[in-house]
Amino acid sequence: MISFDNVTKRYPNGYDALSQVTFSLDKGEMAFLTGHSGAGKSTLLKLLMLMERPSNGRVLVGDQDLASLANSQIPYHRRRVGVVFQNHQLLFDRSVFDNIVLPLRICGFDPSDAARRARAALDKVGLLSKEKLNPVVLSGGEQQRVGIARAIVHKPQFLLADEPTGNLDPKLSEEVMRLFQQFNQVGTTVLIASHDLGLIARMPHRVITLNQGRLVSDGK
Amino acid sequence: MENNLRRKGAVRVEPNTKRDARVHRGAEHHRLNVADRSRSYLRHHAEVARQSYFSLLAQPLTTFMTLAVLAIALALPGALYTGLKNIQQLGSGWDGDPRVALYLKQSVTEAEAETLSRELLLRDDVAATELITATQGMLEFKSMSGFGDVFNFLDTNPLPAVVMVMPRDLSVASVPLLQTRLQALPQVDDAVVDMAWVQRLAAFVVLAERAVWVLAALFVMAVLLVVGNTIRLSIESRREEIVIAKLVGATDAYVRRPFLYDGVWFGVAGGVFAWFLIQLSLLLLNGPVGQLVSLYDSQFELAGLGLIETILLLLISILLGLCGAWLAVGRHLRQIQPQ
Structure with a gap:
């Protein structure tokens, strides 16, 4: 599903955020990506999102070599x-519902179909009763769940999370992780960047560890 | 209760069979087919157009100020063009039929002048003649010029009889030829082709036309900059939204669209506004122009913007709004990328 083949990312100032990283993640797998800050977790996620392109090596998602995608296909x-x-990236000028329906609008869903799917996603994260509220009045945990609902509303093939429990207390963190597990159980490939080692240790999933841009362990 | 909601939620996720015929959904992902895509494309256009319209109305003062600048920038060349068109029309009234004015000698009597006028009419190179006798000339001068009292101090009428000759061939080459031939007639004191002022007017019109174009080009740039700057501010204020939309898969076209519609609406409203300004300024000019024209005994009437010109004004205005928006969007959206 996801495959990194000898990937190096060197920034223009000469700093190697990732060097010669090779690992792969199977379809339907769930894994944690861990390491100290600056280890290259965010860079790895950015490469998967095509927010950055690798300096060297290949990144494959599905059977697609991301290097073959032109900017217009991003x-x-x-x-x-x-x-x-981590910081939810919610829009505070609109309701929870409108935040969640945004990816569906962008994909061009029929409005009534989009509304149905958005409500289903909200229901999934247990926030259906708050769809009309502005996200600004929600707690940190609730905002994070809105962010999760938005990420899964269009049923993506794989789910990335960047420090999804960064600002949450342990109980909320575990709830959020359980949500990810639920999505994984219905077939979504999940990759979560996190440095919450205690939480990760309690979960039966593969752990990919980075240190200063190098792969220390691919957890297999 | 929660359980109930959950069940309802689960039911909602179930693909609805009616849509399923069109939406092919795999186990993990789904694609929209072409018909759905084009329908959603049109729907997005309509939606964005409406949202853009209402968002402009939501900030009436800002919108009004931008529109006022746009309207003035469009109305100035528009008004100049209209004025020019009127002057051209004024010139063309004479431009088509140059006449040779034959000033007869003082010794020629009224009856002889009458005969001459009729004889000239028989010539091949003359289309029409019109006799203005000395007496007629004096009356006309008295009534039109306001210097009628001058005649009270004179014993005799100093004005000569005049025969206005309309040449059959109006070309630039043949009119002076006719003028020389008529000059040679014994009764004629002087033959004058009254073309000089028409030529001067034509030269002036060419100059003014050039000036209008130069001004119009400057104002076009002003319009582009005003729209561009307004859209730039709008982009800045929606930066966050743009970043998030790009992160969840919005195409550049999708992100660009609302701002282009802003530009179009500015164009539409600015054009309408400018049209009113032009018509209003013509209305204000109409009185004085009427007075001036009546002094010249002319049928001239001030013409406003016609239907075609109105449509043209609106089209130009919309196009400028769109271009201004496009320039701003092209420049600034590229800089906004998710980090």
């Missing part, structure tokens, strides 16, 4: 991916 690639951000 949006269509991103529609296959659901992303949960």
